[in-house]
Amino acid sequence: NAGVMQNPRHLVRRRGQEARLRCSPMKGHSHVYWYRQLPEEGLKFMVYLQKENIIDESGMPKERFSAEFPKEGPSILRIQQVVRGDSAAYFCASSPEGPEGQPQHFGDGTRLSIL
């Protein structure tokens, strides 16, 4: 499967726990984007990363959220001390190198539920 791979597909956490969401971009893609979709709301940009660099984190909440894309391995979106309001679908997208504005392809998402 050469598509964007996200895991886990579903994640349940209790309030105060940590959530780690993983994303492997499509083969040949080096740009990774994270988006969040709250229930009955649109997709909102969170962060854009390239290998070992955060390029744009203007959509990330100021606290508890962090993202990384290490030289080896998947991109990780980390949410510390989760609260009920973090319940959402988190989508990762990737695009190839080149001029900005290349089409982004989405993974199947991680549905995060906070008890």
Next chain:
Amino acid sequence: QKEVEQNSGPLSVPEGAIASLNCTYSDRGSQSFFWYRQYSGKSPELIMFIYSNGDKEDGRFTAQLNKASQYVSLLIRDSQPSDSATYLCAVTHGSSNTGKLIFGQGTTLQVKP
């Protein structure tokens, strides 16, 4: 004013008809425009992208862009019940130039057999 606006619908068309989905955007610096289809509970699927003014056709889909009017549309010819989904318009954030996408709320399309 929202950055990307779409009529939420639902837009209902009979099978075989042309469905016309519209989107306006506020950032004149936006350079790239995308249409995604999202079935309920699923992830967005790229349908079309367009960078230049005019029309771009791919099979039953045509994207139209008018930068002067800040307007982008998607036409679906010979609509099928399987086209029933939410269609998301997305534009790149012009001033940031990072490829960050701004999405509209989506238009729900219902194609009735």
